[in-house]
Amino acid sequence: MAHDHLHDEDDDDLARGKEPVPHDVQEAIRTLIRWSGDDPAREGLLDTPKRVARAWKEYCQGYGEDPSAHLARQFEEVGGYNELVLLKDIPFQSHCEHHMAPIVGKAAIAYLPRHKVVGISKLARVLHAYARRLQIQERLTSEVAQCIWDALKPHGVAVVIEAQHGCMTGRGVRTPGVGMVTSRLIGTFLEDNRSRKEVLSLMGY
Ligand SMILES: Nc1nc2c(ncn2[C@@H]2O[C@H](COP(=O)(O)OP(=O)(O)OP(=O)(O)O)[C@@H](O)[C@H]2O)c(=O)[nH]1
Ligand SMILES: [Zn+2]
Numbered sequence: 001m002a003h004d005h006l007h008d009e010d011d012d013d014l015a016r017g018k019e020p021v022p023h024d025v026q027e028a029i030r031t032l033i034r035w036s037g038d039d040p041a042r043e044g045l046l047d048t049p050k051r052v053a054r055a056w057k058e059y060c061q062g063y064g065e066d067p068s069a070h071l072a073r074q075f076e077e078v079g080g081y082n083e084l085v086l087l088k089d090i091p092f093q094s095h096c097e098h099h100m101a102p103i104v105g106k107a108a109i110a111y112l113p114r115h116k117v118v119g120i121s122k123l124a125r126v127l128h129a130y131a132r133r134l135q136i137q138e139r140l141t142s143e144v145a146q147c148i149w150d151a152l153k154p155h156g157v158a159v160v161i162e163a164q165h166g167c168m169t170g171r172g173v174r175t176p177g178v179g180m181v182t183s184r185l186i187g188t189f190l191e192d193n194r195s196r197k198e199v200l201s202l203m204g205y
Contacts, residue, residue, distance in 0.1 A: 013050075021053040029053060059095055062132030067143075070125040071151035074116040084156075084195075085117060086110040086202050090124050096167055097134035105137075105163025105179075108203040111148055112155040112188055112195070123148070137163055137182050145184040156188030158199045181205075 010020035029049035030040035038045060088108040096103050109123045130143045145159040160183040169176040183205075188195045 018050075019054065019057070021050045025053045026050060058132075059093075060133055062129045065129040065132075067126045067129035067147050068151050070122045070129065071118050071148065073122075074118055074152065076116055078113065078117050081117075082113065084110050084112045084199060084202070085120070086199070087120055087123050088203055090127055092127055092131045092163075094131040094133070094135045094137075094140060094163075096165055097136055099167040099171070100134065101166035101170065103131075103135065103137060103163050103165050105161055107144070107159065107161045109144065109148070110156075110158045110189070110199050110203065111152060112157075113152070114154050116152055116154075118152065137161055137165075137180055141182040142184045145186055149186050154187065156190070156192075156195060156199075157184075157186045158189040158196075158203070159184045160200070160203050160205060 013020045026049035029052045033040040033045060033048065040046075040049070086108065087110070088106075090107045090109065092105060092107055094103040095101065107127050109127065126147050127144050130140050130147070141159050141161045145157045148154070148159075149157045160181065162179050162181045164177075164179060168174075168178055183200075185196060185199075189199050190196070
């Protein structure tokens with residue numbers, strides 16, 4: 001019976017430490033394979049719907065995360081340090097919400113602490129929590145900046161993202177090598193010309 005068969009399949013998945021994939025999700029991917037011009041019943045494609053489904057769960061892991069939770073642990077004792085903190089060349093991957101095509105790039109994140117700092121890895125964690133969703137680069141940029149601004153209440157936040165969009169390289173206009181740059185500056189970095197210049201030049205812009 002089809003139902004028993006499904007059940008066995010789920011047990012096999014669990015035994016292999018894999019999350020079972022609902023039948024309708026697998027069927028959707030089979031439909032996409034057919035639509036693309038191939039036969040989902042051929043040998044090499046039999047397990048593909050499950051792999052694709054699990055891959056998308058991973059690409060979109062950010063939906064299961066509260067990005068601001070990464071900034072909950074803050075350190076007050078910073079030895080009188082009151083200059084900017086900058087993390088640059090943080091590689092990330094995301095997917096565009098228009099084509100679900102890969103967005104691959106790097107981010108620079110800076111803030112000017114007021115009282116508190118966070119562990120630097122946490123800035124990258126915030127970036128990934130937002131990147132692992134369906135995005136447009138503008139929203140990704142401002143969400144990361146706003147999250148740090150709200151959680152740390154620093155004097156300023158600056159986020160600059162440079163990325164290439166799979167939907168521009170592999171399809172559509174098919175123009176590889178184009179970098180899209182977006183920036184979001186808040187507080188001192190927005191209001192004070194000297195601070196803005198300093199942070200952008202430290203970021204390499
Ligand atoms: N602003 C912005 N646009 C994006 C991003 N990612 C993809 N796009 C663009 O979203 C647009 C969607 O345009 P549509 O005309 O609706 O879609 P389309 O017919 O597939 O467009 P083409 O890509 O030009 O073939 C395209 O111009 C994409 O290049 C992003 O992060 N930010
Ligand atoms: Zn796109």
